[in-house]
Amino acid sequence: MNIENHRESGDKITIERSSFEFGHENTRTLPIEKEKYVISDLEAQSSPAKSEVSSESGNETSSIVTVGTRGRLQASMWDDMIFKMVFLLSCTIASFGTMLAKSVQEVFVNYAAENFESQYAVSSIFLVACSVSAAVNANYWKVEEEFPRILLFVFHMVFYAVGSVIKGTATNMCVLILGASIAESSISALSLGLTFFLSDFAATSGQFWKPFFIMVQLSPTIVVSWVVGDITAALSDDFAWGLTMWAFIVPLTYLPVALCMIHMYLRARSCENWASLDVSARDKFHSIFQYLNYCFWHFNIIGGCLLPLAFCCLLVPFTAIQVSWSSANFLVPFIIGLFLVPLFFVWESSVLKNNSTISTDMLKSRKLLTLACSQALCGILEMAERVLLFPFLIVAFSQSEKSAARIANLMSFFSFLFGSIAYLVSDLTGFFRFFILSGGIIMQLGFGVSIYFRGILSNSVSGIIGMIVILGFGYGLIRYPLQAYVDIKAQNIYMLQSISSSTFQLGKAIGAAISGGIKTQVLKRNISKKLTSGTDISMAYKTPFRFIEVFNSDTLRSKAIRHAFKDVQVVVAIVCVCIGAGNVLLSMAMKDSPTQLITKIFSFKKRKMLMKYVRWTWYFWGGLFLIVFLAFYLITLIYMCLFLSRVTPWVFGDYSQFPNVWVLAVESLMNALNQTH
Known part of the structure; x- marks a missing residue:
């Protein structure tokens, strides 16, 4: 692996990898294109395999994540x-x-x-x-x-x-x-x-x-x-x-x-x-x-x-x-x-x-x-x-x-x-x-x-x-x-x-x-x-x-x-x-x-507008789904009451009479509305 440069900024290490060649006898060399890795200390601690690279001052070392290097080579x-x-x-x-x-x-x-x-x-x-x-x-x-x-x-x-x-x-x-x-x-x-x-x-x-x-x-x-x-x-x-x-x-x-x-x-x-x-x-x-x-x-x-x-x-x-x-x-x-x-x-x-x-x-x-x-x-x-x-x-x-x-x-x-x-x-x-x-x-x-x-x-x-x-x-x-x-x-x-x-x-x-x-x-x-x-x-x-x-x-x-x-x-x-x-x-x-x-298709300004559009679209659909969600929970509560009325009759009375209770409640509500008018 060839590391051209690396720099530290806070708790992150940015590493630019210029080349990584897998040599193989009687076969062609397999290069991997230049990549940039941003590796946090958290990822470095949890990596299965690590290699050490000294910093420019020579006093500090940093861990480079090489997860699955053997597997990717195979x-x-x-x-x-x-x-x-x-x-x-x-x-x-x-x-x-x-x-x-x-x-x-x-x-x-x-x-x-x-x-x-x-x-x-x-x-x-x-x-x-x-x-x-x-x-x-x-x-x-x-x-x-x-x-x-x-x-x-x-x-x-x-x-x-x-x-x-x-x-x-x-x-x-x-x-x-x-x-x-x-x-x-x-x-x-x-x-x-x-x-x-x-x-x-x-x-x-x-x-x-x-x-x-x-x-x-x-x-x-x-x-x-x-x-x-x-x-x-x-x-x-x-x-x-x-x-x-x-x-x-x-x-x-x-x-x-x-x-x-x-x-x-x-x-x-x-x-x-x-x-x-x-x-x-x-x-x-x-x-x-x-x-x-x-x-x-x-x-x-x-x-x-x-x-x-x-x-x-x-x-x-x-x-x-x-x-x-x-x-x-x-x-x-x-x-x-x-x-x-x-x-x-x-x-x-x-x-x-x-x-x-x-x-x-x-x-x-x-x-x-x-x-x-x-x-x-x-x-x-x-x-x-x-x-x-x-x-x-x-x-x-x-x-x-x-x-x-x-x-x-x-x-x-x-x-x-x-x-x-x-x-x-x-x-x-x-x-x-x-x-x-x-x-x-x-x-x-x-x-x-x-x-x-x-x-x-x-x-x-x-x-x-x-x-x-x-x-x-x-x-x-x-x-x-x-x-x-x-x-x-x-x-x-x-x-x-x-x-x-x-x-x-x-x-x-x-x-x-x-x-x-x-x-x-x-x-x-x-x-x-x-x-x-x-x-x-x-x-x-x-x-x-x-x-x-x-x-x-x-x-x-x-x-x-x-x-x-x-x-x-x-x-x-x-x-x-x-x-x-x-x-x-x-x-x-x-x-x-x-x-x-998304980054290549849209410039920074357009990408910012896109994210704003996505965010407000998400708010709209989220609010709509929330309304449906609450209505659905109300229906679920009704069915749960129906079930409980059958399992524990002392809560609502006889299950066969349960629909009549709702009819009486609706009729009472209609009578109350008529009296107000």
């Missing part, structure tokens, strides 16, 4: 169009296998839990698995810089195969949760590692290739959303094989990517720069014990264990069992979780100052905070809506397995259709707030529609599908611009992507806890109220699929359990409406970052 080895297309095709195959495995296993986990007569606790499986995945992803950017990528890929593929086998051959719920946790954390780390490699390709390629490398991981959604129904219907008789077969299918789909990575690695090793870049911390230590001690502190092993333990102890008691709040089965793990949460923050802030997952200075970054909170909210809303959708469609709407699996995956399909367009626009212009605000409002509308169509007043499957389409539209307008929000002006791209993935997984864990807690605490009580005496309530609660098959001809019993499931879904939708308001508020805290395209 990516530059495949600079030709043919190589890029081969790599894109390989990544598409790997992403297709990953998404198909996740979608199919989400369906068969319901049947596995019912096989153990614990279908009510299926949310606990997703809760624990997502909590472990969040802990793995939080510090994965450090692991990525220390070990070769191909070694990590092989390691995670082996563990995913082991987790899938454990999950498919489980004999009780504890073993099933263990297998799901191993498999989910491994496949999540595989996807994150592939995201890092695609980011390296996007950084070394031109603007034309960038959207392809960023969106390739989500493009298989178009096919997966439709074929998942056929696969689940074909394997419905043997759910254990439906969980186990991915132990060799997913590693096979990652084989082309692994071969590409091996070829890039072999070509990069012959470069002159590789010897200086392929430096590991293990070279600094004389014994294996010193190196293991370094890994223990650097990778934050204790923090990675405290995080999932705290979440599981706090949230699992709400989802796994229906107990009294004062019983020991609930209080003991809950109190342990309350103790572990402050212990985790003390460990991160005081004990582990230099190697903490998120430093105190990073918490002052508005970009990082808004990104993490938005990703967490997206995870909460997605999982709260999705985790109970398949059994809800089977039980409450008598859908077939094929139809229910397809409907449950429609949200991903429509989010990709609309979100890909939003990503392109936000990536080219640097405007995010409008998309995220619009997506938050549209998701609120979708959950409001679901309050009606998921309730007992509707039996329309078309209404459920329309609700999912609306939710997918809003979800795509939030999630995909957030990815562009990570990419634009991000020097520490690995760290941001790891934190983004980790907070999204934490949000999914909280969403699973919300859905599971509502189902566990509400469903059994509703079933006992609606079913006639002499009916086995435990069968309807623990094995609802089997109950529907046995009592399908009994209209009264089938109707009772369907209404009980619909009541649970209405409560979940109301909670999602309340949580979804956070996306609207977070959109106002984000900052738009006009890109070079």
